Amino acid sequence: MPEKKRERRDPELRRAEILKAALACFAERGFAATRMEDVAARAGIAKGTVYLHFPDKERLFIELVSGIASPILGEVGGMIQNETIPARTVVSMFYSLFKREVLETERRHMLRLILAEGPMFPVVTEFYHREIITKGLAILRVVLGRAAARGELRNPAVAEVPQLVMAPALMTVVWATLFEGYEHLDAQKLLDTFLNTIFVPEGGAK
Amino acid sequence: MPEKKRERRDPELRRAEILKAALACFAERGFAATRMEDVAARAGIAKGTVYLHFPDKERLFIELVSGIASPILGEVGGMIQNETIPARTVVSMFYSLFKREVLETERRHMLRLILAEGPMFPVVTEFYHREIITKGLAILRVVLGRAAARGELRNPAVAEVPQLVMAPALMTVVWATLFEGYEHLDAQKLLDTFLNTIFVPEGGAK
DNA sequence: TGTTAATGACTGTCCAGTCAGTCATATTGA
DNA sequence: TCAATATGACTGACTGGACAGTCATTAACA
Numbered sequence: 001m002p003e004k005k006r007e008r009r010d011p012e013l014r015r016a017e018i019l020k021a022a023l024a025c026f027a028e029r030g031f032a033a034t035r036m037e038d039v040a041a042r043a044g045i046a047k048g049t050v051y052l053h054f055p056d057k058e059r060l061f062i063e064l065v066s067g068i069a070s071p072i073l074g075e076v077g078g079m080i081q082n083e084t085i086p087a088r089t090v091v092s093m094f095y096s097l098f099k100r101e102v103l104e105t106e107r108r109h110m111l112r113l114i115l116a117e118g119p120m121f122p123v124v125t126e127f128y129h130r131e132i133i134t135k136g137l138a139i140l141r142v143v144l145g146r147a148a149a150r151g152e153l154r155n156p157a158v159a160e161v162p163q164l165v166m167a168p169a170l171m172t173v174v175w176a177t178l179f180e181g182y183e184h185l186d187a188q189k190l191l192d193t194f195l196n197t198i199f200v201p202e203g204g205a206k
Numbered sequence: 207m208p209e210k211k212r213e214r215r216d217p218e219l220r221r222a223e224i225l226k227a228a229l230a231c232f233a234e235r236g237f238a239a240t241r242m243e244d245v246a247a248r249a250g251i252a253k254g255t256v257y258l259h260f261p262d263k264e265r266l267f268i269e270l271v272s273g274i275a276s277p278i279l280g281e282v283g284g285m286i287q288n289e290t291i292p293a294r295t296v297v298s299m300f301y302s303l304f305k306r307e308v309l310e311t312e313r314r315h316m317l318r319l320i321l322a323e324g325p326m327f328p329v330v331t332e333f334y335h336r337e338i339i340t341k342g343l344a345i346l347r348v349v350l351g352r353a354a355a356r357g358e359l360r361n362p363a364v365a366e367v368p369q370l371v372m373a374p375a376l377m378t379v380v381w382a383t384l385f386e387g388y389e390h391l392d393a394q395k396l397l398d399t400f401l402n403t404i405f406v407p408e409g410g411a412k
Numbered sequence: 413t414g415t416t417a418a419t420g421a422c423t424g425t426c427c428a429g430t431c432a433g434t435c436a437t438a439t440t441g442a
Numbered sequence: 443t444c445a446a447t448a449t450g451a452c453t454g455a456c457t458g459g460a461c462a463g464t465c466a467t468t469a470a471c472a
Contacts, residue, residue: 006452008436014451030326032238036428046453048430057428116322118384120236129388154360155403161396164403167377171369174376178324182335190367197361197370197404212418212469220417242462252419257463 007044015053017043022064027109031061031117061117065124068110072097073135080142087147088199091140091165095191098169103176103187112177137162147199154200168194213250221259223249228270233315237267237323267323271330274316278303279341286348293353294405297346297371301397304375309382309393318383343368353405360406374400 009017021042025034036057040047054060076094079085102108118125140162148156158164172187179185215223227248231240242263246253260266282300285291308314324331346368354362364370378393385391 006434006436008451011451028325030238030323032236033326035426047428048454049452051429052451112321112325115318115380115384117236119234119318120239125384126388129385133385134389155399157399158403161392161399163377163381163391164374164396164400167373167396167400168370170380171373171376174321175369178321178331179335179339182332183340185369186367190370190373193361193363193367194370194373197364214417214470217417241460253462254420254464255418258417263462 011053014043014045014049018045018050018053018060019064019067022060023106023110026061026064026113027106030113031057031120058121062121062124065110065114065121066127068107069131072101073132073139077135077139080139083146087143087150087152088195088202090143091199092195095169095195099172099187099191103169103172108173108176111173115174136166140165152199154198158198165198217259220249220251220255224251224256224259224266225270225273228266229312229316232267232270232319233312236319237263237326264327268327268330271316271320271327272333274313278307279338279345283341283345286345289352293349293356293358294401294408296349297405298401301375301401305378305393305397309375309378314379314382317379321380342372346371358405360404364404371404 018039022034022039025038025042028034029038036050037047039060040050043050050060054063072094075097076090079090079093102111114124114128118128141159144153144159144162144165147153148159153159168191172185172190175185176187224245228240228245231244231248234240235244242256243253245266246256249256256266260269278300281303282296285296285299308317320330320334324334347365350359350365350368350371353359354365359365374397378391378396381391382393
């Protein structure tokens, strides 16, 4: 049996290839059901090679889910510097970024993986809470606080429970990864409807 | 080595005990990481005994998640027969039931398990979509449709995306099972705030 | 005494992680 | 320019442990 042709690579590149393959495998079958050989095969290399780049399966997983800390927060966080931008615009931008950068990419599976495997990897959950959730909520509190003060919110109490604004985004990901195959959900419509519900109608004009 | 004392049981009862033990184990560690011996030990029996009641691990899991089809839908479904009840009351009742019967019981873990392991068990996902999601959304469509017609909704378009009403409930479960240990979320407040946001204020009195 | 629930040692399989050996490429020196 | 040599990325057969599922034996009850 002839050995497959060997191909040398820039380690940096190899690493990225392995991570990409791992994302596909973990997203498809979860942590436990993914075999290191699957990841290797998908990356077009032998099993041993994976271990030249990652010490073990758990670390491969953790590196993967930690590396997704997307630039979304940075962009939205930057927007709130400008106090004149209406809160609705900021939240709408957040949803758009979320849709384009997470929901419509492979990253949506990562989010499901964190929900799914989180309790098995407290390190990951803690990282996400600290780096993503806390920061995201802080930004939302600022934005919604201003909106409440300006009368942009139909119900000012929303500013006290920013998790409520994240709920529709969470729903779109859960639906997309579980039920989309059985019944379509228009994520854009869901998010837009929510925006139209929490914010007072613009201008009252037409 | 003395064998542990054997205790005979009504098969019906044994079955229930095993399911209870399995729920605790699966909720704690997920499907893959749960050993059949763990389930047996937790139920106070030997491993072989589990196999007298369930053919294999997968079937045990499926029976478990399928058997949670709670009476919530029945109760709420019954309420919509009476057209005079305000939509807000119906949705509020739905949230209360959800909170008492799912969020504050072991079942909250079942919900997380379905999110987590769903893609590995299409049978389970399909069952949930067909038996729970579809029926729940149908009820919500009726209730929200009426509400829109009566002017009870701040934004009538909500009636077209009933998933939006499920989103806050989903958020409370996800938060409770992942982040509650790091940061408390007042589920009641979140749900109440949402109700106050989508429904027009009552009477305008006070 | 016969019937059946219950037991737990056992078996076969699967897979994470290892490591001795291989080969593509780079470097050296003529 | 072209061997000769060195380097380390890459390979995949192998090992050790874990665990799902089995079944011969044992104990409980009628």
